[in-house]
Amino acid sequence: MNGARALLESLKAEGVEVVFGYPGGAVLTLYDELYKMKFPHILTRHEQGASHAADGYARASGKVGVVFATSGPGATNLVTGIATAHMDSVPMVCITGQVANPYIGKDSFQEADIVGITTPITKHNYLVKDAADLPRVVKEAFYIARTGRPGVVVIDVAKDVFDTQIDYEYPTSVELRGYTEDTSYEVPAVWEAAEALFAAQRPLLFVGGGVVLSDTANYVREILALTGVPSVATLMGLGGVAAETEGFTGMAGMHGAYASNMAIQECDLLLAVGTRFSDRVTGNTAGFAPKARIVHFDIDPAELNKNVRADIPVIGDLRQTLPAFVDIIKNSAQEELPSRFRSWMGEVLLMERAHPLGWKASADIRPEELISCVREVLPADAICVTDVGQHQMWAAQFFSCHEPRHFLTSGGLGTMGYGLPAAIGAKLACPDKEVVLITGDGSIMMNCQEFATMADNDIDVKIVIVHNSILGMVGQWQRLFYSHHYSASELKGKTDFVKLAEAMGVAACRIGTREEFAEILPRVLREKGARLIDVIVPEEADVVPMVPGGKRLDQMVLGGR
Numbered sequence: 346m347n348g349a350r351a352l353l354e355s356l357k358a359e360g361v362e363v364v365f366g367y368p369g370g371a372v373l374t375l376y377d378e379l380y381k382m383k384f385p386h387i388l389t390r391h392e393q394g395a396s397h398a399a400d401g402y403a404r405a406s407g408k409v410g411v412v413f414a415t416s417g418p419g420a421t422n423l424v425t426g427i428a429t430a431h432m433d434s435v436p437m438v439c440i441t442g443q444v445a446n447p448y449i450g451k452d453s454f455q456e457a458d459i460v461g462i463t464t465p466i467t468k469h470n471y472l473v474k475d476a477a478d479l480p481r482v483v484k485e486a487f488y489i490a491r492t493g494r495p496g497v498v499v500i501d502v503a504k505d506v507f508d509t510q511i512d513y514e515y516p517t518s519v520e521l522r523g524y525t526e527d528t529s530y531e532v533p534a535v536w537e538a539a540e541a542l543f544a545a546q547r548p549l550l551f552v553g554g555g556v557v558l559s560d561t562a563n564y565v566r567e568i569l570a571l572t573g574v575p576s577v578a579t580l581m582g583l584g585g586v587a588a589e590t591e592g593f594t595g596m597a598g599m600h601g602a603y604a605s606n607m608a609i610q611e612c613d614l615l616l617a618v619g620t621r622f623s624d625r626v627t628g629n630t631a632g633f634a635p636k637a638r639i640v641h642f643d644i645d646p647a648e649l650n651k652n653v654r655a656d657i658p659v660i661g662d663l664r665q666t667l668p669a670f671v672d673i674i675k676n677s678a679q680e681e682l683p684s685r686f687r688s689w690m691g692e693v694l695l696m697e698r699a700h701p702l703g704w705k706a707s708a709d710i711r712p713e714e715l716i717s718c719v720r721e722v723l724p725a726d727a728i729c730v731t732d733v734g735q736h737q738m739w740a741a742q743f744f745s746c747h748e749p750r751h752f753l754t755s756g757g758l759g760t761m762g763y764g765l766p767a768a769i770g771a772k773l774a775c776p777d778k779e780v781v782l783i784t785g786d787g788s789i790m791m792n793c794q795e796f797a798t799m800a801d802n803d804i805d806v807k808i809v810i811v812h813n814s815i816l817g818m819v820g821q822w823q824r825l826f827y828s829h830h831y832s833a834s835e836l837k838g839k840t841d842f843v844k845l846a847e848a849m850g851v852a853a854c855r856i857g858t859r860e861e862f863a864e865i866l867p868r869v870l871r872e873k874g875a876r877l878i879d880v881i882v883p884e885e886a887d888v889v890p891m892v893p894g895g896k897r898l899d900q901m902v903l904g905g906r
Contacts, residue, residue, distance in 0.1 A: 348476040349378040349507040352440070355483035356384075358515045361411050363387060363402070363773055365395040369415025370455060371442025374507035376413075387773065387802060390794035392419050394766040396426020396439065397792065401770030403435050404753045405728060407560060409490050410437040410770065416444055417455030420501070421462065425760060427497050428466040432757025433581060434558055436495035438486050445505040446474055459501050468496030476509035481516055488519045492526040493662075494645045495558055530661025532669070537657050538616070538640045539673040542682075545614035545638075547689045548574045551597070554581025554756065555619020555643060555663055557749040562586070564667035565618060569593075571674050573683025574616075575693040577605040579626050580741055582619070583752040588745035592690050594697050598626040599892045600738040603700035606890070606898035608693050609634050618642045619663055622652040623757070632897035642666055700890075700903060702742050709883045710862050712736065712811050716743040718862075719781060719809055722870045727779040728753065728771050732764035732788030735817030738888045740783040762791025768806045769799055781807045781870075786836050787816045793845060799875050800850025807870055808851075808877040810842055813884050821887050825902075846877040853877035 346354070352375065356364070363385040368376045379386055389395040392414045399410030410430075414423050420441040430437045444453045460472045469489050471482050479502070486498040542548055556565050562585045569576055575592035578585055586593045597605035606628075609615065615637040620626065627633040630653055641648075641655035642663060649658050659666050674682075704713040716739050729744045731737040731754040746752040753771055755763040768782040789810055799806060811817075816834040823830055846853040854869060856862050856878060869876050889904030 346511065346513050347374065347378070347507060348479050348502070348509050348511060349375040350382075351476070351479050351511055351513045352483065352502070352507070353378055353382055353384050354513060355480050355515055356411065359409070359483070359487045361409070364411045364413055365389055365398040365402070365770065366413030367392050367395055367415070367419060368413075369419045369442065371416035371419075371444060371504045372413060372507070374504075375442070387769070387798065389766060389798045391792060392422035393425050393762065394792050394795045394798065396423045396437075397429065397763050397766035398770035399437055400426060400430045400435050400763075401730060401753055401767030402774045403430070403437055403770075404767070405750055405771035406774035407750065408436075408774070409487055410435070412437065412439050414439070414441050415455070416442045416504070417457045420459040421457050424462060424466070427463055427499065429755050429758045429760045429763060430497050431466045431468070433554065433755065434495050435497070436490040437497045438490050439497065439499045441499065441501045442507075443472065443501045443503045446503045449474075449503065459499060463499050466497070467499050470499035471501065473500060473502045473506055476506045476511045479506065479511070480513060484516045485519055485521060488526075489521070489524065528662040528665045530659065530666050530669070534657065534659045535666055535669045536673060538642070538659050539670060539677065541614055541638055541640055541657055542572065542616065542674070543677065547612045548572070548614040548616060548686065549608050549612035549637075550574055550576040551609070551615055551617040551620060552576060552578040552582040552585040553618060553620025554579060556582055556585040559619065559644070559663040560749070561663040561667050562749040564663070564671055566590070567671050568667075568674065571671070571682065573686050573690060575608055575690055577601070577608060579620050579623070579756075580754065581756045583741060584746040584749040587747045589747070592693055594693060595702070596741050597898070598623075599628065600742070600888050600890065601898075602697070602702055602742070603890055603901060603903065604693055604697035606892070606901060607696050610636070610897070610899045611692070612637045615639045616642070618667070621648045624652070627653060628892045628896055628898045628900075707883070708859070710856070710859065710880060712739050712813070712882045712886050713743050715809070715811060715880055715882065716740055716783060718866055719783070719870065720744045722867045723779050723781060726751065727781060728775060730754070730764050730768040730771055730780065730782045732782075732784040733759045733761045734785045734788060735813070735821060735886075735888050736783050736785045736788075736811040739811070744783065761788040764788060765792050765795045765808070766798070768808070769795060769804050772804050772806050779807070780805075781809060783809050783811065785817055786810055786812045786814065786842070789842065790840070796846050796849035796851045803874070805874055808846075808875070810877065810879045811882055812842070812879050813882050813886065815884050818888070820884070824885065824887070842877065842879045851875045851877050853879065855879040855881070857881040
């Protein structure tokens with residue numbers, strides 16, 4: 346078979362169920378074989394949309410997302426999506442066409458060194474110039490993408506490789522020098538972490554995105570049940586602990602809940618699981634968790650002591666270290682831990698009651714109220730996807746999440762335009778679940794062409810635009826720190842999102858009054874099929890609490906709720 350057929354057969358061998366992509370000259374043979382094989386493929390309207398859709402598919406399903414693009418601009422249009430997935434450790438394999446072997450390195454038409462361009466933002470990448478290498482490379486790429494700390498692998502394939510005939514045989518194993526799926530860990534480190542817990546008076550469980558990526562939320566929940574300790578989450582860790590769990594106070598960090606941030610500052614032991622201690626979480630690192638010993642469970646040694654010093658590092662796959670930690674807790678002859686920590690739990694609950702997340706009643710539709718109502722209408726297992734900005738933080742605060750892989754957002758890179766295509770990918774990954782996109786009037790325009798993808802493929806996603814006529818987070822900072830100078834951040838133009846969506850085949854409506862809000866929102870959210878709901882909210886609503894740059898977590902601006 347030719348290289349193109351070999352590639353598709355290799356994807357089938359890896360269990361790939363759908364590919365997102367956009368054709369072009371360098372991948373025409375690949376798309377011809379795709380046509381012959383009837384291989385499931387979603388044609389997005391932009392390569393960036395394809396990469397975000399593959400990302401959303403991967404986050405929602407736990408499988409490797411796959412995307413195709415042609416050479417040159419096709420490949421470079423994937424870069425933002427690759428960087429987005431890389432920053433959040435999402436498993437993806439991106440297959441790009443390259444000019445034919447004789448033309449590589451000669452500034453040929455639609456040539457770009459995508460291997461060089463993506464080296465800093467991938468886990469690994471390949472340039473395939475020999476068709477015989479293709480099955481091995483695909484096998485290695487999927488192995489690298491999904492094992493260890495997940496990540497993105499790019500396979501750049503010379504155009505003539507797709508046309509070259511090979512004797513196809515897919516490898517059954519992978520041998521990579523310097524890379525191994527070694528899941529061993531240091532048993533004494535886990536014991537030391539447990540002993541620190543037994544010695545603590547005010548322990549706090551700090552849940553990061555690694556818990557979601559490794560599908561170990563069940564162990565986290567078992568730890569909470571066994572110990573009765575309070576818990577908080579990073580933005581990427583939302584869903585790792587069910588929102589209704591006693592003592593779970595929600596997101597911590599720059600826009601985290603008051604109780605979450607104060608619990609970090611007041612605890613004497615911080616059990617950090619699968620988090621990289623991002624600056625958005627820690628605030629001023631010199632003043633982060635000042636009273637606590639820090640236990641850091643993580644798979645990647647590179648994260649150890651990078652941002653925050655760990656007193657007890659536990660390096661290893663959470664699928665190995667957390668069960669071991671649970672077993673030690675179960676089998677140790679310690680006093681009843683929930684009773685011992687009940688006083689501390691009570692303190693945290695008091696902090697939560699003292700400064701709850703909420704909003705002031707208003708004649709306008711408050712963004713917080715909007716997202717709370719969306720949450721109330723949708724089923725408990727609905728998947729929430731967000732773009733980036735104020736609406737993202739409001740969604741993190743008010744769209745309570747009960748299961749892992751049910752809150753999808755661009756955390757590390759903060760990519761506006763992520764949401765719409767990612768929601769498409771999430772719905773294709775989980776067709777039996779409701780998917781809602783919470784977006785803003787700034788973010789939605791960055792990949793609005795994917796309305797057409799959604800409509801043409803009958804993908805049922807509900808889109809809620811938090812429409813405040815400004816780049817919300819930029820505007821908030823300009824109000825607070827730049828003397829209210831709205832420099833290039835206002836969006837008071839003539840774009841009609843209802844007409845825009847309808848022009849591409851998505852039914853849409855606008856809500857501007859409380860009467861419309863009460864009647865239209867619940868009804869449209871329950872309708873079948875893709876729907877856009879454009880909701881007008883006040884321009885100057887701020888996301889609070891807020892930790893200003895350079896401040897400690899306990900130096901929050903609480904606002905006037």
